[in-house]
């Protein structure tokens with residue numbers, strides 16, 4: 325049995341446009357949160373959509389013993405949870421109904437009592453129980469983003485593909501949501517791939533990062549992979565890795581590095 329997520333030689337894109345061209349990543353063990361980092365347009369969403377089976381492509385993508393490209397829709401719904409970059413649209417459905425239908429579509433054998441229990445637990449863990457009976461149309465953008473994540477968590481998938489899950493959230497909720505994702509990964513030995521622009525949140529919450537640019541720029545534990553040279557190549561900025569007063573690494577950006585984006589630097 326091959327545990328974890330294995331990604332090799334992925335080629336994917338849109339029509340004739342190749343966005344990901346032969347991407348291979350180090351194997352990801354169960355229980356790991358991986359931050360996907362890279363400039364706008366570097367292919368983070370494309371990679372997540374490819375793994376979610378939403379766009380075609382070639383290559384090897386395995387989750388444990390399952391070939392992700394050959395999953396039946398029913399098994400895919402159980403194993404893989406995808407949160408798109410776009411926040412859920414407002415509707416007249418109540419949060420509880422949205423979560424119940426996600427759960428029923430994935431685990432139809434669950435009794436109503438078990439389903440209710442699961443929904444209540446997820447809403448309580450995310451500290452949004454007060455939203456349960458509110459219609460989606462009456463929620464703020466950030467609240468809808470949290471319910472989008474709850475829709476993934478309630479199904480308890482082994483692979484969570486989260487495209488910028490904190491983009492609409494204030495400081496407190498960014499921390500709380502990423503804490504929750506990390507807890508899910510640890511408690512259920514699930515894997516989370518999280519596209520994220522905030523490098524300092526990635527440093528704090530991710531076990532590993534994958535930095536995309538024109539291909540793979542770096543991969544590994546955040547404190548090792550996110551060097552000034554990598555940040556310069558990925559984003560075209562000059563940046564320093566400092567240590568905060570609590571002993572944690574933090575990235576401080578100093579500015580845009582002139583002509584840096586296409587530099588061929590020697591990155592270890």
Ligand SMILES: Nc1ncnc2c1ncn2[C@@H]1O[C@H](COP(=O)(O)OP(=O)(O)OP(=O)(O)O)[C@@H](O)[C@H]1O
Nearest residue numbers: 338341343362363364365366367368369370371409
């Ligand atoms: N539906 C599409 N059709 C054609 N090209 C697309 C489509 N979606 C994305 N692209 C292109 O693919 C490339 C990668 O886009 P992608 O959305 O994967 O980047 P990203 O790293 O997620 O960016 P961002 O940080 O801005 O969300 C970009 O050049 C983009 O223009």
